[in-house]
Amino acid sequence: MSKTIVLASNNAGKIKEFNTLFSQYGIEVKPQGEFNVDEAEETGLSFIENAILKARNACEHTGLASIADDSGIEVDYLDGAPGIYSARFAGEHGDNEANNALLLQKLEGVPTEQRTARFHCVLAYMRHKDDPTPLVVQGSWEGRILESSAGVEGFGYDPIFFVPEKGCSSASLPKEVKNQLSHRAKALNLLMSAFKEKNILA
Numbered sequence: 001m002s003k004t005i006v007l008a009s010n011n012a013g014k015i016k017e018f019n020t021l022f023s024q025y026g027i028e029v030k031p032q033g034e035f036n037v038d039e040a041e042e043t044g045l046s047f048i049e050n051a052i053l054k055a056r057n058a059c060e061h062t063g064l065a066s067i068a069d070d071s072g073i074e075v076d077y078l079d080g081a082p083g084i085y086s087a088r089f090a091g092e093h094g095d096n097e098a099n100n101a102l103l104l105q106k107l108e109g110v111p112t113e114q115r116t117a118r119f120h121c122v123l124a125y126m127r128h129k130d131d132p133t134p135l136v137v138q139g140s141w142e143g144r145i146l147e148s149s150a151g152v153e154g155f156g157y158d159p160i161f162f163v164p165e166k167g168c169s170s171a172s173l174p175k176e177v178k179n180q181l182s183h184r185a186k187a188l189n190l191l192m193s194a195f196k197e198k199n200i201l202a
């Protein structure tokens with residue numbers, strides 16, 4: 001690979017997954033923490049806007065190309081909430097336990113068939129901070145919200161996300177399996193196709 005790509009994320013769970021996923025494509029990325037990039041303010045009103053804000057922030061602070069991930073969970077019974085606010089659903093950014101507890105509480109007594117939900121991931125690639133044509137791709141993963149936590153793998157909402165095709169929570173899946181099925185894996189697959197088509201990193 002000829003150039004460094006910064007991964008515009010501070011989320012340890014995402015970074016771990018990306019290390020595995022990118023290595024499958026023979027690409028090395030460096031998390032923005034290695035460059036002391038300050039966290040971007042996620043002021044957008046969509047995953048797409050926030051992904052671009054994060055990618056642009058990382059480009060600006062490093063002078064390098066970057067990839068950002070903005071993701072979250074949409075629950076149908078809650079009209080799509082927590083959506084872009086998934087990381088701060090219960091108030092404090094990144095308090096996964098509180099977020100999961102609040103989501104379970106809001107769905108208390110709601111029957112199984114009304115607990116449908118999906119993970120959503122938007123990836124944005126920007127060559128530099130003024131890049132007028134960021135590459136933007138999306139992936140989603142359908143499932144439903146369990147009635148209690150199960151499993152210890154993954155991060156975030158994984159313990160309460162039921163994966164119908166596997167019959168268990170996403171936190172109960174081996175990492176390799178999540179990395180084949182997930183919203184993030186699907187989005188990255190699309191990004192890698194776009195890279196190929198545009199000879200990025202070729």
Ligand SMILES: O=c1nc[nH]c2c1ncn2[C@H]1C[C@H](O)[C@@H](COP(=O)(O)OP(=O)(O)OP(=O)(O)O)O1
Pocket residue numbers: 008009010011014042054069070071072073086087088094099119154155156157158182184
């Ligand atoms: O595969 C996943 N499995 C479980 N939970 C997940 C997943 N993917 C996203 N999520 C949840 C975690 C967090 O509550 C929110 C992402 O929020 P999001 O703003 O994109 O990330 P973040 O602030 O944690 O890190 P950063 O912005 O530095 O990448 O969605």
Ligand SMILES: [Mg+2]
Pocket residue numbers: 042087
């Ligand atoms: Mg964030």
